[in-house]
Amino acid sequence: MAGAAVGAPDYDCIVIGGGHNGLVCAAYLARSGRSVLVLEAANQVGGAAVTREFAPGFKVSACAHLLHLMPGSMIRDLGLDSRGLQMAATGMPTTAIAPDQSPLPINPDNPAVLAGRSGADAAAFPAYHARLRRLAEALHPVLDRVPPRLGTDSWQARLSWLRIGWRIRRLGRRDMRELLRIGGMCVQDLLDEHFETPLLKGALGFDAVLGTRAGPRSPGSVFPLLYRMAAEVQGGSALAQPVGGLGALSDALARAVLAAGGAIRTATVVRRILVQNDRAAGVVLESGEQISAANVISNADPKTTFLQLLGVEYLDTGFVRRIAHLRAHGVTAKLHLALNRLPQFTGLPHSALIGRLLLAPSLDYIERAFNHAKYREFSSQPIIEITVPTASDASLAPAGGHVLSAVVQYAPYELAAGWQHERARFADLIIDALERCAPGLRASVESAELLTPPDIERQFRISGGHWHHAELALDQFFIVRPVPGASQYRTPLGGLYLCGAGCHPGGGVMGIAGRNAARALIREAA
Amino acid sequence: MLSESEPHYRQPLLKTPFHERARALSQVDSFIAWAGYTTVDVFTFVEQEYFAIRNATTLYDLTPMVKYRIAGHDALPYLNRLMTRDIGKLKHSRVAYSVWCNDDGHLIDDGTVFRLSDTEFRLCSGERQLDWLLDSGLGFDVQITEVTDETAALAVQGPTSCAVLTAFGLSGIAQLKPFELAWFALPPALGAGSQIMVSRTGFTGDLGYELWMRPEDAESVWDALMDAGRECAIRPIGSRALNMARIEAGFVLPNVDFVSSERSLRFGTERTPIELGLGWLVDFNKGHFTGRRALFDEQRRAPRRRLVGLDIEGNKPAHNALLYADKAGKHQVGSVTSATWSPTCKRNIALAMVDAPHMRTGSTVWAEIYLNRELVWERRMARAQVVERPFFAPERRRASPPADY
Numbered sequence: 029m030a031g032a033a034v035g036a037p038d039y040d041c042i043v044i045g046g047g048h049n050g051l052v053c054a055a056y057l058a059r060s061g062r063s064v065l066v067l068e069a070a071n072q073v074g075g076a077a078v079t080r081e082f083a084p085g086f087k088v089s090a091c092a093h094l095l096h097l098m099p100g101s102m103i104r105d106l107g108l109d110s111r112g113l114q115m116a117a118t119g120m121p122t123t124a125i126a127p128d129q130s131p132l133p134i135n136p137d138n139p140a141v142l143a144g145r146s147g148a149d150a151a152a153f154p155a156y157h158a159r160l161r162r163l164a165e166a167l168h169p170v171l172d173r174v175p176p177r178l179g180t181d182s183w184q185a186r187l188s189w190l191r192i193g194w195r196i197r198r199l200g201r202r203d204m205r206e207l208l209r210i211g212g213m214c215v216q217d218l219l220d221e222h223f224e225t226p227l228l229k230g231a232l233g234f235d236a237v238l239g240t241r242a243g244p245r246s247p248g249s250v251f252p253l254l255y256r257m258a259a260e261v262q263g264g265s266a267l268a269q270p271v272g273g274l275g276a277l278s279d280a281l282a283r284a285v286l287a288a289g290g291a292i293r294t295a296t297v298v299r300r301i302l303v304q305n306d307r308a309a310g311v312v313l314e315s316g317e318q319i320s321a322a323n324v325i326s327n328a329d330p331k332t333t334f335l336q337l338l339g340v341e342y343l344d345t346g347f348v349r350r351i352a353h354l355r356a357h358g359v360t361a362k363l364h365l366a367l368n369r370l371p372q373f374t375g376l377p378h379s380a381l382i383g384r385l386l387l388a389p390s391l392d393y394i395e396r397a398f399n400h401a402k403y404r405e406f407s408s409q410p411i412i413e414i415t416v417p418t419a420s421d422a423s424l425a426p427a428g429g430h431v432l433s434a435v436v437q438y439a440p441y442e443l444a445a446g447w448q449h450e451r452a453r454f455a456d457l458i459i460d461a462l463e464r465c466a467p468g469l470r471a472s473v474e475s476a477e478l479l480t481p482p483d484i485e486r487q488f489r490i491s492g493g494h495w496h497h498a499e500l501a502l503d504q505f506f507i508v509r510p511v512p513g514a515s516q517y518r519t520p521l522g523g524l525y526l527c528g529a530g531c532h533p534g535g536g537v538m539g540i541a542g543r544n545a546a547r548a549l550i551r552e553a554a
Numbered sequence: 555m556l557s558e559s560e561p562h563y564r565q566p567l568l569k570t571p572f573h574e575r576a577r578a579l580s581q582v583d584s585f586i587a588w589a590g591y592t593t594v595d596v597f598t599f600v601e602q603e604y605f606a607i608r609n610a611t612t613l614y615d616l617t618p619m620v621k622y623r624i625a626g627h628d629a630l631p632y633l634n635r636l637m638t639r640d641i642g643k644l645k646h647s648r649v650a651y652s653v654w655c656n657d658d659g660h661l662i663d664d665g666t667v668f669r670l671s672d673t674e675f676r677l678c679s680g681e682r683q684l685d686w687l688l689d690s691g692l693g694f695d696v697q698i699t700e701v702t703d704e705t706a707a708l709a710v711q712g713p714t715s716c717a718v719l720t721a722f723g724l725s726g727i728a729q730l731k732p733f734e735l736a737w738f739a740l741p742p743a744l745g746a747g748s749q750i751m752v753s754r755t756g757f758t759g760d761l762g763y764e765l766w767m768r769p770e771d772a773e774s775v776w777d778a779l780m781d782a783g784r785e786c787a788i789r790p791i792g793s794r795a796l797n798m799a800r801i802e803a804g805f806v807l808p809n810v811d812f813v814s815s816e817r818s819l820r821f822g823t824e825r826t827p828i829e830l831g832l833g834w835l836v837d838f839n840k841g842h843f844t845g846r847r848a849l850f851d852e853q854r855r856a857p858r859r860r861l862v863g864l865d866i867e868g869n870k871p872a873h874n875a876l877l878y879a880d881k882a883g884k885h886q887v888g889s890v891t892s893a894t895w896s897p898t899c900k901r902n903i904a905l906a907m908v909d910a911p912h913m914r915t916g917s918t919v920w921a922e923i924y925l926n927r928e929l930v931w932e933r934r935m936a937r938a939q940v941v942e943r944p945f946f947a948p949e950r951r952r953a954s955p956p957a958d959y
Binding site: 335339340342343346513 | 842
């Protein structure tokens with residue numbers, strides 16, 4: 029620690045990490061009149077919302093590949109439309125596929141397509157979806173708020189609880205009862221109550237376990253589904269894909285930061301958070317350069333922030349214990365294929381190819397895929413979310429070429445056999461699974477890139493390689509996310525804030541954690 | 555020792571290396587469990603043992619005291635993050651009494667830290683704390699090992715203890731200052747080449763030493779000490795007599811005067827070092843330690859309660875007495891945690907947790923004492939005055955070299 033800083037710090041706020049949440053946070057802080065500096069370790073901003081060339085001429089959204097959760101109010105606030113954010117596709121359809129069955133569009137507004145498989149399911153689907161949507165709508169204000177604290181007398185906390193209580197009370201008795209009933213339930217039980225078509229249940233169950241270390245029979249697996257739907261309420265729109273991939277969103281956010289007077293430095297790695305007089309006082313870079321700031325906001329995941337950047341010597345044992353126990357091991361991998369032609373999925377109309385395809389033919393199939401992850405093996409028959417971004421955005425590949433972007437589960441972070449030896453086999457197995465639905469696909473592969481959780485950890489600096497920075501589950505949600513003592517974006521150290529996906533409300537390209545963090549900081553300063 | 559075949563709950567209490575000697579001298583067969591070991595509560599009768607502490611030399615087996623070896627490059631920063639005191643100020647071959655707290659500043663335990671080298675320390679505590687100690691080690695290059703049964707420990711306390719240890723053969727022991735430790739070669743008759751560590755520490759508030767030795771040397775050291783101390787009327791003591799002495803000295807006992815925050819189940823029963831009158835152990839200027847932010851906030855607020863000394867009228871110990879602001883007993887303001895008649899001070903003393911504002915020195919409170927008079931119970935309201943601790947602090951406990959008694 030150098031001597032006490034003389035004079036004013038270099039910046040009001042330093043944001044460590046230029047992921048989408050860091051950029052959103054920086055933009056809101058800059059708009060509040062604060063001087064803000066964003067420090068990004070990679071050569072481009074965006075974090076896990078980034079477009080990268082993975083094969084000569086082939087580009088892909090390297091981690092997240094769909095945009096559907098960012099609130100419209102945020103896009104308007106930050107003027108992202110006028111800063112280069114354009115959509116290549118909106119209202120993207122979802123289609124369930126399986127090797128030996130014809131594809132099934134999943135659309136609650138058009139249940140007629142289900143009638144051929146099950147009249148009962150076709151009848152039940154709209155009501156099921158409408159009810160879940162009502163519950164999600166009641167929950168959605170929870171996402172957009174700095175979680176209230178427990179055991180304080182502050183009127184703000186009380187008001188927050190009242191608002192949440194009021195939203196849930198307004199659901200009415202039946203829906204309230206249903207929310208209590210299904211909140212901690214497993215998604216298989218819920219879907220079995222309503223439906224009989226395995227392909228439909230597989231597709232609906234997929235969204236419940238996507239990105240989480242859980243199977244459809246894991247307790248509490250309805251919760252991530254409700255959470256995702258609540259976030260979609262915020263997003264206001266169905267699935268969308270920006271022109272130029274998710275990186276275009278990050279670029280637009282960066283322009284919003286700059287336009288508000290903030291500064292951004294890329295290829296700048298932070299080594300440590302500086303502490304003076306028991307307050308965050310700035311950062312030290314890998315280069316040795318020191319930059320002082322009145323506040324430091326970390327977009328990095330909680331483990332990286334506290335255990336590496338800050339250091340346990342500034343924290344209490346109980347808090348460190350909670351951070352160490354934070355469940356943050358990813359099970360989600362990403363596969364990118366450079367193709368020399370458009371993939372041909374059996375029986376799939378071209379209009380469905382601009383949407384997302386779910387390969388999870390039944391709940392049993394998902395649960396079996398999950399079984400492997402319990403024992404630190406990858407799934408022999410993984411579940412896959414497929415998009416072909418070039419179907420709507422030709423700029424991502426050379427002429428005639430196409431890109432297939434697949435989110436794949438389960439690929440546990442800690443693979444018993446070690447990823448170095450097994451990655452080729454896993455990539456091969458995924459391509460085999462795709463080949464069964466799209467014959468001839470393998471022959472059209474020019475190049476393939478597999479990102480396992482350890483790759484994601486290394487390349488995107490996310491401890492554990494978890495997309496959500498920390499498992500999204502009832503025990504790591506809202507007032508206990510990431511851990512008690514850091515769940516209002518503030519941390520035990522004065523002047524240090526969190527703004528990443530490890531905070532409430534979690535991952536997904538949503539930006540709400542970043543906006544809430546900025547609000548928390550502004551509120552505290554007021 | 556535990557055998558593989560029997561579950562731990564079927565095992566008898568462990569025996570310390572001094573057990574056979576203690577059993578031979580026990581006249582009333584009064585043993586109690588302490589941290590998994592069986593130890594003596596009373597050898598003969600309490601008053602006799604107590605007076606030996608204050609007038610002669612006593613042996614007290616403190617082998618069950620839980621001992622941890624804390625070693626590694628980060629041992630010092632680790633301890634400084636764990637403890638409320640600045641362990642950086644602890645010099646080589648010295649011992650410090652300290653406490654440690656959880657994140658809320660609530661006391662977990664107290665104990666003594668022995669600095670053995672730049673990178674090796676020993677921590678002694680009354681209770682097992684390995685879980686907390688290991689979790690506190692996350693991120694530090696430090697190894698924490700429980701070594702309780704690797705070392706036998708014997709407290710040699712009393713005004714003639716220095717003379718006894720000199721006669722025993724520890725030449726130069728008179729130069730050992732309070733809270734210092736030193737290694738001595740055992741007298742050759744007791745085992746050639748064996749070393750013994752002696753620290754001038756104790757729980758009696760009197761002149762005294764603690765001897766740390768290999769378990770295989772324990773019985774011969776005991777025998778030689780009993781021989782060397784015959785002229786000084788040496789005698790072994792149990793925990794009961796020691797408890798009287800420690801109350802006179804004003805020392806707190808975990809789970810008697812405060813509940814460890816690791817064990818507390820009920821909200822509001824935890825205690826901070828400031829509430830226990832141990833604020834002098836908290837160093838806010840040494841850098842961060844667990845509980846610092848909570849304690850920093852607390853010391854800026856008006857205190858709500860405090861552990862104080864009480865001087866109570868009459869001669870009936872106020873065991874577990876409730877304390878009131880008024881003689882009528884309408885308004886409760888605290889309770890007694892430890893009480894004894896102090897034979898040396900000739901005062902009826904107690905340690906008590908008392909609410910603000912009654913905890914101020916000089917305040918008067920009323921103790922509700924129940925008396926058993928030949929199976930007829932009587933209730934008495936006794937006037938008690940809040941006084942400074944300790945009740946008994948003889949100069950000889952600090953004098954170096956100690957004068958002859």
